[in-house]
Amino acid sequence: MTEPLIVGAMVRTLGAYPSGWRHPGAHADPQTDAATLRRIARLGEDAGLDYLFFGDWLATGPDLEFRDPYLLARIDPLSAVLYLAGVTERIGLIATVNTTYADPYATARATASLDVLTGGRAGVNLVTGAEPRAAANHGRDAHADNTTRYDRAEEFVRALRLLWESWDEDAWIADRLTGRLIDQRGLRPAALRGEHVRVAGPLNVARPPQGHLPLVHAGTSDRSRALAAGEADLALIASPDLHSARETRALLRALARDAGRDPDDVKVIAPVLPVVAETDAAARAIVDRLLLLVPIDDGVASHAERAGFPANRSLGAFLDAAGIATDAAARRASVDAALPPADAAAFGEAGARVLALVEQRTGRRVGGRSPVTWRHLIAAHAVPAAFVVGDAATVADHFERWRDDHAADGFNVLSAFQPAQFEAFTTLAVPELRRRGLLGRTGATLRERLGLGAPRLLHALAATDVTTAG
Template structure:
């Protein structure tokens, strides 16, 4: 039988679609994240998901409000997983650490602590960061360039692994009768001396139960791909289409093989933003609402200095190469797009209209009326939406697995908690029925390495 996929939740409490927080009933106050995190964690664990994943971004600013509102204010990822360690007992917990700014000893220590506290459920996502403002928050003059960031990231991986190996498996003796607590020979220095990092070791936390805590990496540059393919257990890819995902997965597997690694040791994980309803039509109506809630250049938002410039009909027309003289530029957001106007939007306009039919049941001639608001919003705020009932969502997961596009998925939810719960309660049972998601019983007592089907690490 084919193995189930690896399925985890990428947790963004404010929702993964930028207008999600405006949806009726959505969580929208980061000061009350504790409650929503607890709820998401229990829900994900009960559904048998493999892990909860927390990204990170080392700066904030008013420009994020309309682009990536979930980055504005949220719990730091290592704090989030340590908090959830106490309210869960089976699910894996993956936190992001930025190797450009983090201290490797401190990172190795908190991750080993998480692994000990959870009996081997810890994972770490290593990123080098793309946010230049992070430099000013960490006492640096400028954000380092791609090459030096990845040089440091490689040393960081080495440092983590050596620190986690500080205690040999039989170093802790605890023989009360003889009064022997440890075997000093089994406590080893890390002795990392690189161009970017120097760490003496050993680590002052017990050996993590997994030995090597699973490493996740996400990025797009050649150095990032090389790091993912040679060092990571999970590679997160950004590929929006099936064809691109197949190509990216193949490329990563090839780089792994060239580096002398079995490509099957690398799991490639694709993002998915399922919008789930009891019926396809109900799910499409949710997308209609999300699109209608995207702030466009009208009302008070448009006056904000950080308001994105792509939220006008003119910007959409420019992007689609529509003539400067075309009267469609004078349309209002809530006017229906006419057949004649649609024809003047060219091939890319036709593709956008076709997509809106597929994800939201909107159309020029058929379906619910397609307005300029929908077109501008869908163009300005794209997302990897997969929209429908349990069967439609499961078809997507199955197709991507069968075509070799992904070994698993990071599930994003447009808003919390309703859309995450729609995924776990409506879609997850169908995924399980088709053998795409493991059964809850199977995951009892598993470490994250077991869940990811990575061979266990034996102390050198």
């Protein structure tokens, strides 16, 4: 029998689609994130999801208002998971740490503490950073180059593992009769002196229940994939379609094998943005509303005059992309006018692809009673999203197809807006996923729930090497 998929929620309180916060009833105030986080946590835990995942971004600016509103103001991920540790009992909690700027001892201490406080439900996502503004926020003149960042990340991982191993499993004795609290032989330093990371240890936190917390990593560069295949337990991918996801998963598994790991120990996790409703038609109506709520340059509103407004959100930008370069009539059209069939027929490959997605996801048709408008096309082109739109069966079909085609071992579920869309996923799609055996992993710790074996302890490997050499 095939084991269930790994299913977690990638939490973005302001929604994962840029116009999601504008949807009626959607959460839109970071000052009240606490209540939304508690609601998401209860929904996720009651649904039996495997974890809640919190990403990070170490800077902000007005450009994010339109591009990625959820990054403008957000709770620090370690703070978020520590907050939710007290209101959850079973679900895993994964926080992101940027190895370029974080201190390895402080990171090991915070994450080991989380693991102790939750009884083994903690995980950590390691990133190297992609936001140049983060450098200035950390007292640096420039963001480190790719090679330097990954050299440091590899040393950072080793530091975490050595610090988490500071205490042997049986080092804490607490023998009241003899007065021995610890076996001092079971407390060891990290003693790491690398080119980028130096840490002495031991760690002043009890041994994490999981030994090593599950590590998560994502990226597309060769170094990033090597780190994911060599060290990560969950490798996050962003492949836009099933075929590319299958190829990426196969590559990561091959790299893991080359690194001396069992390929099954690397779980490949894909993102999914389900828009769920009782019926396919109701779900398409939600996407239709989301597209209409995307701010675009319509020649009337003042969006385009504001700092950071994306240049691709105009009729002219879409027509250029669609292959209509000289049609003056189309360029004078109102963005809310219906797309004429003649213009649709003139689209190049890119334009035809956007049109097909709009028709599929909204139910609108060129020349139909609910026609496709230029606004829909501009928004879908400028703000692409891998929506899976429909009822519970439609969403479950997507999960099942990707599993059966070996494209992913699990999914990070994003919600276009909170909390209604996450609630729709947990109440509508989750029962169908369970019925098909696609959801329902068990385990007392996050490692067990993810199907991971015992961690490879560095001090034990070093002792084996010494014994073998002798």
